[in-house]
Amino acid sequence: MSDSPAPVLRAEGLAKTHHGEGAPAHAVRGVDLRVARGEFVAITGPSGAGKSTLLHLLGGLQRPDAGSIWLDGERTDGYSEARWAVERRKRIGIVFQFFNLVSDLSVADNVELPALLAGVSPKKARAGREELLAELGLEGKERSMPGELSGGEQQRVALARALVNHPPLLLADEPAGSLDSKGTREVMRLLSRFHQRGQTILLVTHDARLASAADRVISFFDGRIADDAALDAGPAPRRRGASGVLELRD
Amino acid sequence: MRLHLLALLARGAAHGYELKQDLEQLLGAAYPQPNVGQIYVTLGRLEKTGLIEGEDVEQAGRPNKKVYHLTDAGREALRAWYEETADEPRVRDEFFMKLALAPRTGLADQIALINKQRRQYLNTMRQLSKLAAAEDRENRISHLLIEGAMLHLQADLDWLERCQEELEELE
Numbered sequence: 368m369s370d371s372p373a374p375v376l377r378a379e380g381l382a383k384t385h386h387g388e389g390a391p392a393h394a395v396r397g398v399d400l401r402v403a404r405g406e407f408v409a410i411t412g413p414s415g416a417g418k419s420t421l422l423h424l425l426g427g428l429q430r431p432d433a434g435s436i437w438l439d440g441e442r443t444d445g446y447s448e449a450r451w452a453v454e455r456r457k458r459i460g461i462v463f464q465f466f467n468l469v470s471d472l473s474v475a476d477n478v479e480l481p482a483l484l485a486g487v488s489p490k491k492a493r494a495g496r497e498e499l500l501a502e503l504g505l506e507g508k509e510r511s512m513p514g515e516l517s518g519g520e521q522q523r524v525a526l527a528r529a530l531v532n533h534p535p536l537l538l539a540d541e542p543a544g545s546l547d548s549k550g551t552r553e554v555m556r557l558l559s560r561f562h563q564r565g566q567t568i569l570l571v572t573h574d575a576r577l578a579s580a581a582d583r584v585i586s587f588f589d590g591r592i593a594d595d596a597a598l599d600a601g602p603a604p605r606r607r608g609a610s611g612v613l614e615l616r617d
Numbered sequence: 618m619r620l621h622l623l624a625l626l627a628r629g630a631a632h633g634y635e636l637k638q639d640l641e642q643l644l645g646a647a648y649p650q651p652n653v654g655q656i657y658v659t660l661g662r663l664e665k666t667g668l669i670e671g672e673d674v675e676q677a678g679r680p681n682k683k684v685y686h687l688t689d690a691g692r693e694a695l696r697a698w699y700e701e702t703a704d705e706p707r708v709r710d711e712f713f714m715k716l717a718l719a720p721r722t723g724l725a726d727q728i729a730l731i732n733k734q735r736r737q738y739l740n741t742m743r744q745l746s747k748l749a750a751a752e753d754r755e756n757r758i759s760h761l762l763i764e765g766a767m768l769h770l771q772a773d774l775d776w777l778e779r780c781q782e783e784l785e786e787l788e
Contacts, residue, residue, distance in 0.1 A: 552749075578739065579745075588782070589785065596736045
């Protein structure tokens with residue numbers, strides 16, 4: 368891996384222990400990670416492996432007990448909560464399993480809000496919102512309230528909101544976790560499309576179908592990286608088709 | 618292949634090349650292209666066993682083509698096929714035996730084996746995703762086939778995860 372330019376995201380020695388009732392849970396135990404510009408990385412693993420905690424650490428939603436995080440080569444150790452909130456508007460977009468839209472704001476306002484908070488003019492915020500909603504197939508839904516939309520539609524609104532400020536890094540935490548199979552495919556298609564245009568994406572998922580859209584898959588077990596694999600970029604080496612996978616069981 | 622051809626003939630007579638095209642259209646790119654030679658060989662066998670009958674049809678300026686139709690025995694064989702349920706898929710015993718025997722050999726680490734196998738499954742999953750993206754959206758049968766393959770792989774990946782959880786605890 369080359370040292371230049373600085374990775375969009377870098378972590379060294381990250382650790383986090385949850386102190387709840389009962390024994391302390393070591394959610395993240397010494398994680399080193401680099402995500403280069405334009406990469407699409409998926410982190411998979413069983414539930415409880417700590418992968419969501421890792422993503423929360425990387426997005427500044429939780430603070431590590433040990434270790435450091437760099438954004439575009441800049442060390443974030445001294446960042447305050449307020450500073451992280453700014454970064455989450457400008458440099459990091461996040462989508463969550465349960466969408467986390469503001470329920471009493473319209474679709475349009477949900478998407479424009481982060482742009483306005485980032486100091487973009489209302490006119491530009493609106494233009495950005497229109498472009499993204501059209502791109503995500505949500506024209507005509509501007510005035511709807513989140514509760515009136517299907518899960519798949521809400522997640523597309525959340526994606527628009529996450530991307531409205533063109534953040535260099537998109538974090539996605541189980542973005543299809545509460546969607547049906549069709550919604551999952553839709554999210555997969557959209558993430559692939561944004562990635563093809565150069566969006567850097569870090570995705571946490573237990574769904575291997577979704578993970579296979581990434582070009583690098585990290586397997587996370589028990590708070591640690593168990594494997595870090597680049598997936599083949601090329602076409603299928605064996606021209607067996609889908610049925611070949613099933614035939615193996617004969 | 619025998620019963621697939623019988624099924625295609627249930628609605629009416631057809632010649633070998635039409636059957637090949639029917640299969641391709643139905644199953645799409647997700648299924649390996651049927652080999653026309655294999656189709657003719659299979660039709661010959663079906664005829665010999667009395668499940669279909671062929672009739673030569675003259676063509677102007679070209680060799681005769683043989684049009685096949687289902688016999689009563691053929692229709693009965695097809696009915697019996699639909700009466701049975703298909704066997705369930707088996708767990709991959711080849712990988713499982715490698716995993717189970719690894720500690721006895723001292724030649725392979727179980728976790729490393731699991732990681733290697735997972736990479737292969739993920740690559741196959743990626744190829745299936747690409748296949749699904751490239752396939753005609755309207756071809757439901759083909760998409761269902763790909764989705765079936767993906768769900769099987771997902772189950773295999775979940776199972777690898779279970780193996781890893783259990784075996785890491787022992788280490």
